[in-house]
Amino acid sequence: MQVFAAALGKYTPRVETIAHTGQLVGAIEAGGTKFVCAVGRGPGTDMLARAQFPTGDDPARLLAEVVEWLAAQEREHGQLAALGVASFGPVDLDRSSRTYGFITTTPKRGWRGTDVLGPLRRAFPGRPFGFDTDVNGAALGEGRWGAARGLEDFVYVTVGTGIGGGGVIRGRPMHGLVHPEMGHFPMPVLDGDRFAGSCAIHGRCWEGLCAGPAIEARTGKPASELAADDPAWDLTARYMAYAFATLTYVLSPKRIVFGGSVRKAGRFGEAAFFERTRAALLEVLAGYIDSPALTPGGVRDFVVPPALGDDAGVCGAMALAHDSLDAAAAHGGR
């Protein structure tokens, strides 16, 4: 795959990251619709077992089911060296906080203020745990095994029911004040576009202009039913270009991995939608940043689809588990 070849040319393995890749770990992608759980050493054939559970509105029951499944896998495949959780949010990532590992202010029924990490830790005592946002997890997964392999600075975005982004800087996901919420930055409006945006909070933020519900609100149809020549595709590509320009100017990523369902672009098609978005991005940047990555040839490796497909999230949780082993080793214990 061209993307990998280009990336591997510059790949400097980071010893502390590589050391624990390959150990048997448990992974939980805690999504707003479903929880995907896996046990394994990596993606593909290294994933020994995988299961999914509807998220529902009863966290205690769901977490008990997840624990039971993981414990059964452990009896079958051997002890899990560590576990990783990549969770929908907002979540508390501050290890010194009383609510570290909690989902905090979500509007999702039953989940506000839920301690996700606590019940899992109690069920698997003595094991290190990694915990991060779903998009930071997916970014790490794509960085370790997917479309950003070998890069230290990149961003993963998912555009589906909502929009989220995980930025990786010098090999580590960004946290900061809380954690990024990239779907909600303000956006310019294209000339003549009267659409008010679908974000309940911000109207025409990125999510309000480009997520699946925005396309449906704009056209009256789900994206999957739009004609290939519906003008909404071009509009959406142009708005995506504005958003990617913002990420490029603010983060200076070496690559943007563009995941989520909207990128598949129904009848218009994924390849055509990526081409349109890349061309519009170059137009918006207007040559301001002088880099081979931002030329008509280079941009194909700058904006790329994810390589792990539907497994990006759960692979990300595996990467978080592996990283927690690295961190535990660095601190001379677990």
Add this chain to the structure above:
Amino acid sequence: MQVFAAALGKYTPRVETIAHTGQLVGAIEAGGTKFVCAVGRGPGTDMLARAQFPTGDDPARLLAEVVEWLAAQEREHGQLAALGVASFGPVDLDRSSRTYGFITTTPKRGWRGTDVLGPLRRAFPGRPFGFDTDVNGAALGEGRWGAARGLEDFVYVTVGTGIGGGGVIRGRPMHGLVHPEMGHFPMPVLDGDRFAGSCAIHGRCWEGLCAGPAIEARTGKPASELAADDPAWDLTARYMAYAFATLTYVLSPKRIVFGGSVRKAGRFGEAAFFERTRAALLEVLAGYIDSPALTPGGVRDFVVPPALGDDAGVCGAMALAHDSLDAAAAHGGR
């Protein structure tokens, strides 16, 4: 000072950073208008000598003058342990590149493709050098000695003739593909605002709406001559709020240090302009991010003026010099 007290409460010194602070270093802030040079161990009374030179259009001559001044200081104050350069750009920050330490594609006459670092290194052989963008340098300076002291994740922005931003993540400035160019991301347009923006490349990007020349183009007067009740102040504050919202959503900084001449806001006044900008920021964020920093009380410590004033840049260059000693020590020598 309240800002410092709040920050120090959470301050965990990073040993590798602290180790070399206090050594005698040389610092060069290479600006588009002037070069500010200093020799010292830190800001204030720790700065033993300071001089400035107009940038002009003859890099070779200017760099020779800078070398001569630094060498004279060295004879007077003792050997410089390291040197730091914080330069206007775009610059090449890739240490493996043939043009590392060069200013690359600037439109500034005489400076395109100039090797800034080379002549300095040859003049001070055997000494480690730090090199980064002017805004990354200023950010490090504010982080070490100024308004972001004790924070690992923050952003410094300067709004003057142009707009630039330096993001610090986990204590280190962002580089990535090239380096951030935060002044140029696309912006929404406020209802009824017909101003086309002053950026020659992008029109209504952040710089095209909020930098000094934008205010002058909008009103026909330099910012310093605007009446205190000129509507341009409110407009500018509201656009600044959009830009800070974007930085908040994308970077999740713990603080935004807002420097440069525009923040002083002429007759409207710095305090009033900050209050207006902070209030507008909370309005744009609309409560989406749940953090004490983003409440009417907390935002005063979230958007703050710089503490190093006109010395932020040259202090940043000192910080780069100190960091280069740390890096040299970490690699077991220079």
